[in-house]
Amino acid sequence: EDKVVQSPLSLVVHEGDTVTLNCSYEVTNFRSLLWYKQEKKAPTFLFMLTSSGIEKKSGRLSSILDKKELFSILNITATQTGDSAIYLCAVAPAGYSGQNFVFGPGTRLSVLP
């Protein structure tokens, strides 16, 4: 059974701190890994990773994938209160033709002023 695990499940930091969120997976025939940010409502897309070792970056957020060790990390530098959210990791298996993304439970990040 395909599975995605995230750690930590919850994290509290202060503004300016750097955080690393972890996502490990077990899927049959991996195709891609995605990160989403969920504030109060709908998850919004952050990154899609398909190749090992290639960092994706957007402002203070960056992410990298290790397909050998089956994990990804999401880094947020110089955190701000607006980064407070649930961060979801999802994996799309190969042979994917509209089928499910397998989601992890999410990491709830709280950034205190």
Next chain:
Amino acid sequence: NAGVTQTPKFRVLKTGQSMTLLCAQDMNHEYMYWYRQDPGMGLRLIHYSVGEGTTAKGEVPDGYNVSRLKKQNFLLGLESAAPSQTSVYFCASRSGGAYNEQFFGPGTRLTVL
């Protein structure tokens, strides 16, 4: 573009009542999904559709039915609501191809008493 919209935003039902949740997308996406989100469990797929007139079961389909009579709409029905169906329901859609992310609606918060 409105993107993905969901109706209603909130609903309270009594056990045994029925209701239909409506999802609409204006992006001409082929694939549509219904998820439920419960605390600590991430997003779990209920049903999905790979095109107009087609539906398939996801991870947690029991107690739900769906229909996709028009490409832009995906309906989720609860025939006889149970307290275990209290959850936040998200609809998502994506275009065809292996490397496209899902776009989510704002969610429907359903409480079954």
